[in-house]
Amino acid sequence: MQVIPTALGDVRLILPKRFGDARGYFVETWNERSYAGHGLERRWVQDNQSLSATPGTVRGLHYQLAPHAQTKLVRVLRGRILDVVVDIRRGSATFGQHVAVELSADGLEQLFVPVGFAHGFCTLEPDTIVAYKVDAFYSPECERAVRWNDPALGIRWPEGAGSVVSGKDAVAPSLAEAADLFLA
């Protein structure tokens, strides 16, 4: 496996080893021992999966506050996404900065999103399925959002982004308006 750092140090792109043969391929999508070797071990407690039918669907930018703050390991089972992670740790030298990485079912890439970062994505193909592990249970009362198209974030979403957005995401606060954030 390859672990590639991003401009936001703690956010990493993982390229699992792909064993291809005449049938297709095999890949280990999680291995506690090999991921621990890269400091990526986590005790996952929940697996999530979402299907977005329409290209340009945006989900996010979401995070959960302590004591239910989540690390996420994100991958795409079908289709392609632009995955976006924003540093929301007040006092961080990269506060408000983001990384945007394309993940696809064919590419097998994974994105490791630690606590202290808001996460979201825009789908780039119809019927895109995203699956991700989290190390803290869903907690509606601790769930927060930052508006995906807050101009202050400077995220260059693809053409057509926002074709479908949940009511919750449509009215999320800007980063400047968000009251509950993390401390670096």
Ligand SMILES: Cc1cn([C@H]2C[C@H](O)[C@@H](COP(=O)(O)OP(=O)(O)O[C@H]3O[C@H](C)C(=O)[C@H](O)[C@H]3O)O2)c(=O)[nH]c1=O
């Ligand atoms: C996240 C979650 C949701 N739900 C229920 C609550 C709602 O009735 C329904 C849809 O939830 P929501 O609209 O928050 O789903 P997404 O917009 O895909 O949220 C996710 O999108 C971004 C990209 C993330 O990174 C988050 O992990 C997650 O918030 O599923 C659950 O039962 N358990 C859960 O863990």
